Amino acid sequence: MLDALIEQRKQAALSYQEYLAKIVELTRQAKAGPKAGAYPASLDTPALRALYDNLGRDEALAIRVDQAVRTRMQDGWRSNAMKTKRVRQAIAGVIGDEAELIDRTLELVKSQNDY
Numbered sequence: 484m485l486d487a488l489i490e491q492r493k494q495a496a497l498s499y500q501e502y503l504a505k506i507v508e509l510t511r512q513a514k515a516g517p518k519a520g521a522y523p524a525s526l527d528t529p530a531l532r533a534l535y536d537n538l539g540r541d542e543a544l545a546i547r548v549d550q551a552v553r554t555r556m557q558d559g560w561r562s563n564a565m566k567t568k569r570v571r572q573a574i575a576g577v578i579g580d581e582a583e584l585i586d587r588t589l590e591l592v593k594s595q596n597d598y
Contacts, residue, residue, distance in 0.1 A: 526546075557569070
């Protein structure tokens with residue numbers, strides 16, 4: 484998009500003011516991320532968005548998993564086996580008995596700075 488915009492400017496197809504306005508808009512879009520507008524308003528953190536993307540784009544499920552993790556996690560939970568197990572059980576309580584999905588979700592949660 485940026486290359487096309489520069490090419491238009493070179494061909495004098497855009498006034499300088501229009502060119503700057505489009506650069507500002509392109510910068511906003513890049514800063515917000517490629518899918519920033521594609522998320523429901525309730526998914527306002529990167530962790531919630533990651534859960535949403537990885538749990539079948541189910542908003543309610545993502546929120547329930549987020550709340551369960553936040554309720555059960557303790558300081559240093561990533562490096563302590565018992566505390567990690569507690570978080571895993573919280574995820575399982577929301578997701579159910581599908582071990583592979585629970586493990587993937589736990590790894591996803593571990594990788595998020597929000598927790």
